[in-house]
Amino acid sequence: MSDTHAQTVPFVRDTMLPAAPPPATQAGAVRWLRENLFSGPVNTVLTIIGLLIIWFLVSHYWDWFAHSVWNANSLNECRQIIIDTWGEGARGACFAVIRERWNQYVFGFYPPELYWRPTMTFGLLIVALVPVLFSASLTIRRAVLVITAIATLTSMIALGSPVIWLAFATLVLAGGFVASERNLGWLLPFSMLYPLMGVWFLWGGSVWGPVFVLVGPVLGWIAWRILAGRMPVIAVLAGVVVTLLFWLFLSGSAAEDAQRLLPMGIEAVRSDRFGGFLLSVTIGVAGIALSLPLGIVLALSRQSDMFLIKSLSVVFIEFIRGVPLITLLFVASLLLNYFLPPGTNFDIILRVIIMVTLFAAAYMAEVIRGGLAALPRGQYEAADALGLDYWKAQRLIILPQALKISIPGIVSTFIGMFKDTTLVTFVGLYDPLKSMSDAVRANIEWKGIYWEPFIFVGAIFFIICFAMSRYSMYLERRLQRDHK
Amino acid sequence: MTDVSASAHASFRPSMLIYDRRYRSLTFQVIVFILVMAALWWLIGNTISNLNAMGKSFDFGFLFQRAGYDISGTPIPYTGNDSHLRATMVGLLNTLIVSILGCIAATILGVAVGVARLSKNWLFARLMTVYVEIFRNIPLLLWILVIYAVFTEILPAPNAYRGESPAWSMILFDHVALTNRYTAIPTLGMDNDPGSLDLGARVTVNWATIAFVVALVGGWFIRRAINAHAQKVQDRTGIRPATLWKNLAVMILPSLFLIWYFGLHLLAPSLQGFNFTGGLNITNSLVVLWLALTLYTAAFIAEIVRAGILAVSRGQSEAAFALGLRPKRTMNLVILPQALRVIIPPLISQYLNLTKNSSLAIAVGYMDLRGTLGGTTLNQTGRELEAIVLMMLIYLALSLIISAGMNIFNSRVKLKER
Numbered sequence: 001m002s003d004t005h006a007q008t009v010p011f012v013r014d015t016m017l018p019a020a021p022p023p024a025t026q027a028g029a030v031r032w033l034r035e036n037l038f039s040g041p042v043n044t045v046l047t048i049i050g051l052l053i054i055w056f057l058v059s060h061y062w063d064w065f066a067h068s069v070w071n072a073n074s075l076n077e078c079r080q081i082i083i084d085t086w087g088e089g090a091r092g093a094c095f096a097v098i099r100e101r102w103n104q105y106v107f108g109f110y111p112p113e114l115y116w117r118p119t120m121t122f123g124l125l126i127v128a129l130v131p132v133l134f135s136a137s138l139t140i141r142r143a144v145l146v147i148t149a150i151a152t153l154t155s156m157i158a159l160g161s162p163v164i165w166l167a168f169a170t171l172v173l174a175g176g177f178v179a180s181e182r183n184l185g186w187l188l189p190f191s192m193l194y195p196l197m198g199v200w201f202l203w204g205g206s207v208w209g210p211v212f213v214l215v216g217p218v219l220g221w222i223a224w225r226i227l228a229g230r231m232p233v234i235a236v237l238a239g240v241v242v243t244l245l246f247w248l249f250l251s252g253s254a255a256e257d258a259q260r261l262l263p264m265g266i267e268a269v270r271s272d273r274f275g276g277f278l279l280s281v282t283i284g285v286a287g288i289a290l291s292l293p294l295g296i297v298l299a300l301s302r303q304s305d306m307f308l309i310k311s312l313s314v315v316f317i318e319f320i321r322g323v324p325l326i327t328l329l330f331v332a333s334l335l336l337n338y339f340l341p342p343g344t345n346f347d348i349i350l351r352v353i354i355m356v357t358l359f360a361a362a363y364m365a366e367v368i369r370g371g372l373a374a375l376p377r378g379q380y381e382a383a384d385a386l387g388l389d390y391w392k393a394q395r396l397i398i399l400p401q402a403l404k405i406s407i408p409g410i411v412s413t414f415i416g417m418f419k420d421t422t423l424v425t426f427v428g429l430y431d432p433l434k435s436m437s438d439a440v441r442a443n444i445e446w447k448g449i450y451w452e453p454f455i456f457v458g459a460i461f462f463i464i465c466f467a468m469s470r471y472s473m474y475l476e477r478r479l480q481r482d483h484k
Numbered sequence: 485m486t487d488v489s490a491s492a493h494a495s496f497r498p499s500m501l502i503y504d505r506r507y508r509s510l511t512f513q514v515i516v517f518i519l520v521m522a523a524l525w526w527l528i529g530n531t532i533s534n535l536n537a538m539g540k541s542f543d544f545g546f547l548f549q550r551a552g553y554d555i556s557g558t559p560i561p562y563t564g565n566d567s568h569l570r571a572t573m574v575g576l577l578n579t580l581i582v583s584i585l586g587c588i589a590a591t592i593l594g595v596a597v598g599v600a601r602l603s604k605n606w607l608f609a610r611l612m613t614v615y616v617e618i619f620r621n622i623p624l625l626l627w628i629l630v631i632y633a634v635f636t637e638i639l640p641a642p643n644a645y646r647g648e649s650p651a652w653s654m655i656l657f658d659h660v661a662l663t664n665r666y667t668a669i670p671t672l673g674m675d676n677d678p679g680s681l682d683l684g685a686r687v688t689v690n691w692a693t694i695a696f697v698v699a700l701v702g703g704w705f706i707r708r709a710i711n712a713h714a715q716k717v718q719d720r721t722g723i724r725p726a727t728l729w730k731n732l733a734v735m736i737l738p739s740l741f742l743i744w745y746f747g748l749h750l751l752a753p754s755l756q757g758f759n760f761t762g763g764l765n766i767t768n769s770l771v772v773l774w775l776a777l778t779l780y781t782a783a784f785i786a787e788i789v790r791a792g793i794l795a796v797s798r799g800q801s802e803a804a805f806a807l808g809l810r811p812k813r814t815m816n817l818v819i820l821p822q823a824l825r826v827i828i829p830p831l832i833s834q835y836l837n838l839t840k841n842s843s844l845a846i847a848v849g850y851m852d853l854r855g856t857l858g859g860t861t862l863n864q865t866g867r868e869l870e871a872i873v874l875m876m877l878i879y880l881a882l883s884l885i886i887s888a889g890m891n892i893f894n895s896r897v898k899l900k901e902r
Contacts, residue, residue, distance in 0.1 A: 035604075036604065036605065036606035036607075037605060037606060037607060039604060039605075043603075043604065043605045046600075046603065046605045046607075046608040047605055047607050047608065049608070050605070050607040050608045050611050051607070053611060054611075233502050233503070234502065305509070306509050306512065306513050307513070308513040308516060308517055309512075309513060309516060312516070312520065318884075319880060321836075321883070322879060322880035322882075322883035322884060323840070323876045323879045323880055323883075324840040324841070324843040324854075324879060325840075326843045326844070326846065326854060327843065327854070327858065327872065327875055327876050327879060330858065330872055331872060331876075334868045334872065335868060335869060335872055337534065338530070338531045338534045338535070338868075338869055339527045339530055339531055339534075340530055341530055342530075342533065342534055342537055415620075415621070419621075419622070419623040419624070420623070422623045422625045422626070423625065423844075425625075426846055426847075433623060433625055433626055433629070434625065434629060434847065450633045450637055451630075451633070454626060454629065454630050454633070457626065458622045458626050458630075461621065461622050461623055461626070462618065462621045462622050465620075465621035465622070466617065466621050469621070
C-alpha cells in the first residue's frame with residue numbers, strides 16, 4: 001500500500017502559499033462602486049439620476065458662487081466688480097450685503113453704541129447653560145467655555161463696551177471656568193439668576209425692577225419657612241401666594257420708589273428696537289425655557305385622576321394644537337387689548353413670547369404624555385410600593401425616565417418653535433427672514449437683492465437647528481442605560 | 485389595627501380637606517375651579533367694558549353685509565357685491581384646496597424620499613438625506629419666500645412665449661406655461677356637455693362630475709362585493725376564483741365609457757393677445773404655497789416613513805421568507821401592516837400641521853381663510869374680536885374633523901392586539 005501511495009501522489013506541497021489578491025472587480029474602489037452604486041439596473045438608474053441632479057446644480061450655480069463678492073457697498077458696485085473681474089456677462093453672488101448689513105441682521109435697530117450688551121448677554125447665556133447642557137463631559141465644557149470667553153470678550157472690546165462691564169463679563173466667564181473645573185453646582189445659582197439678568201441687560205432700565213422681582217420669591221421663602229414646621233401644605237401655598245401678591249401689587253411701585261431714592265440703572269432700550277437674530281434668539285430661548293416646564297405640568301395634568309384638572313388641560317391642549325400659530329399671534333397683537341383692563345399696554349415682544357410659549361407647551365405636553373404612556377406600569381406601581389407620594393414618585397422615578405424617552409420629540413418641538421419665531425414678522429416685528437430682508441431691500445443700494453439674504457438667514461437657521469438635533473442625539477446616547 | 489379602622493371612620497374635621505388624600509384632590513379641584521371661573525369672569529368683564537368703551541358690540545351681523553372686495557382665484561362664484569360670509573366660504577375653500585393638494589403631493593413625495601433614503605444606493609440615499617435635513621431645519625416661511633421669489637423674479641411675463649423662436653417654451657409637451665403672474669395648465673373640455681346641477685347659492689356641479697363620482701364609488705362597492713364573493717368561494721371550496729380582471733373592469737370600464745360618452749379631452753392653454761387662454765390660469769400664490777408646503781412637509785413625512793419601515797424588525801421579513809411568502813406578499817401582509825401602525829399617527833399630525841401651515845398664505849397673498857375673514861374682512865369691518873374668534877373656531881373644527889377622520893382610519897389599520 002505504501003508503495004502505491006508513494007507513486008500515486010507524486011507531489012505534496014509542504015509550504016503555505018501566500019493568499020492571492022482578490023479579483024480586481026471584487027476589491028477596493030471597484031467593489032465599493034459595484035456594491036453601492038451599480039448593484040442592479042434600478043440602482044444604476046438611481047445613480048445616474050443622482051449624478052444628473054448634482055451636475056445640474058453645479059453647472060447652473062457654481063459660477064454664481066465662485067464669483068462671490070464680499071466687499072462692496074451696493075448691488076451696482078457688486079455687479080461692476082463682477083464684470084470687471086470676470087468679464088462682460090458674468091454673474092455672481094453679492095454676499096457683500098451680509099458684510100455691510102451684518103449689524104442690522106444681528107441686532108436689528110438696537111442702539112449701535114449698546115451692541116455690546118446683547119453680545120455679553122449671549123456670552124453669559126452660554127455660561128448659564130453649560131452646567132445644564134454639558135454636565136457629563138469636562139472636555140466639551142472646557143472647549144465651549146474657552147471659545148465663548150474669547151469670542152465674547154473680543155467682540156465686547158470691538159463693540160466699545162465700558163471697562164466695568166468688560167470686567168464683569170470677565171469675572172463671570174472666569175467664575176464659570178473655575179466652577180466647571182471644580183464643582184458644577186456652584187454655577188446653578190447663576191443659571192437661576194440668569195433669566196432676570198438677561199432681561200435686564202437686553203432691555204436695560206432701572207436695576208430696581210429685577211431686584212424687586214427677586215424679592216418676591218425671597219419673601220415667599222420666608223413665609224414658607226415660618227409655617228413649614230406646623231402646616232407643611234399650607235406653607236407651600238402661602239409661599240406661592242405671598243410671592244404672587246408681592247409681584248402683583250408691590251414690586252412695581254417699590255421699584256419706582258427705590259429708583260426715585262437711589263437712581264441706578266443702564267440705558268433702557270424699547271422693544272421696537274429689537275430685530276434680526278437678536279429677536280429670534282430672545283423669543284426662541286425664552287420660549288424654550290418656559291415651554292418645557294409648562295409642558296410637563298400640562299402633561300401631568302392630562303394624566304391626572306382629577307376630572308376637572310384633566311378636562312381643563314385637554315381643552316387647552318387640543319385648542320392650542322388645533323389653531324395655527326399665526327392666529328395666536330394675531331390674538332396677541334390685536335385681541336389682548338380687549339381682554340385686559342383698559343389702558344393696559346404691555347410689551348409686544350412679551351406678548352409674542354407668551355403666545356409662542358403656550359403654543360410650544362401644548363405640543364410639548366403631547367410629546368411628554370407619549371413618554372409617560374410609554375413607561376411600563378411597573379414603574380408607577382414600584383413607586384407606590386416604595387411609599388413615595390405623588391410628587392416624589394414623579395420627581396424621582398417617573399419623570400426622569402419619561403423625559404429621557406421623549407428627548408427626540410422635545411427637541412424637535414424646540415426646533416419647530418425656533419423656526420416659528422420667523423412668523424413674528426406678521427405682527428410687525430423685525431424678524432431676520434422677511435421684515436429685515438425687506439428693510440434691507442428698501443434701500444436704494446440693495447434694491448433687488450433676493451438670494452443672498454435668503455441663503456445667509458437660511459444657513460444660520462440651519463446651523464442652529466441642526467446643532468440642536470445633533471445635541472439631542474448626543475444626549476440620547478449619553479443617557480442610554482439599557483443594553484442594545 | 486383597631487386604630488387604623490377607627491381613623492378611617494373618624495368624623496370629618498376641616499383639616500382633613502388638606503391632609504386627607506381622599507378630600508385633598510377635591511379641595512384642590514374646587515380651588516382651581518374658582519380660580520378659573522374668576523379668571524374667565526375677569527377676562528369677559530374686561531372685554532365687555534372695553535367693547536362698551538369703544539362703542540362696539542359683539543355680533544356676527546357683519547358677515548351678511550356687502551364685502552366689497554375682490555378675491556383672485558375663487559373656487560365658487562364670488563363678486564365684490566357678495567357678503568362677507570361668502571368671502572369667508574371662498575377663503576375656507578381655498579384653504580381646503582391648498583391643504584388637500586399639499587397633503588396628496590407631500591405624501592407621494594415623502595414616501596418616495598423615505599424609501600429612497602433606505603436604498604442601498606449610496607449616492608441617492610445621501611442626496612435624499614441632504615434634501616430632508618435642509619428642508620427640516622430651515623423655516624417654512626423661507627421656502628415660501630424663496631419659491632415666490634423664483635416665480636416673480638426669474639419666470640417671464642406671458643409675452644416671453646410669443647413669436648417664432650420664443651425666449652421661453654411651455655413644458656410637459658406644450659401643456660403647461662409658467663409665467664410670473666400665473667401658471668397656465670390644461671383644462672378638461674367636453675363635446676357633449678350634460679349641463680350642471682344647481683346646488684343653490686350660485687354653486688353648480690356639472691352632471692359629468694357627478695357621473696364620474698357615481699361610477700367610481702359604485703365600482704368600488706361592486707369590487708368589494710366581488711372580493712367578498714371570492715372569499716366565500718375560497719372558504720367553501722379552497723379555490724379562489726380569479727378577481728383581478730373583474731376588479732379592473734369594474735373600476736375602469738365605466739370611466740372609460742363616460743370619457744367616450746361625454747367626449748372628454750384636454751384643452752391646452754395657448755397665448756392669445758397678452759395672456760394665455762383656453763386652459764386654466766392658476767394664480768401663482770397657490771402654486772407657490774402648494775410647492776413650498778409640499779416640499780417642506782414631504783421632508784418630515786420621509787422621516788416618518790423611514791422610521792416606520794426601520795421599526796419593523798428584520799426577523800419579521802426573514803420569518804415571512806422562511807414561510808415561503810413571495811416578496812410582494814411579504815411586503816403587503818407582513819411589513820406594511822406593522823409599518824403603518826407606526827407611520828399613521830405621526831402622519832396625521834403632519835397633515836394637521838400642513839393645514840395649519842397653509843395660513844402662511846399671508847406671505848404670498850393667497851386668499852385663504854386668514855386672507856379673507858382674518859384679513860380683508862377684519863380690516864374693513866374693524867371687528868377683530870369676532871373675526872379672529874370665528875377664524876380660530878373654523879381652524880379648530882377643521883383640525884378636529886381631520887384628526888377624527890384619520891383616527892378612524894388608524895383604528896382600522898392598527899394591529900389588533902388580543
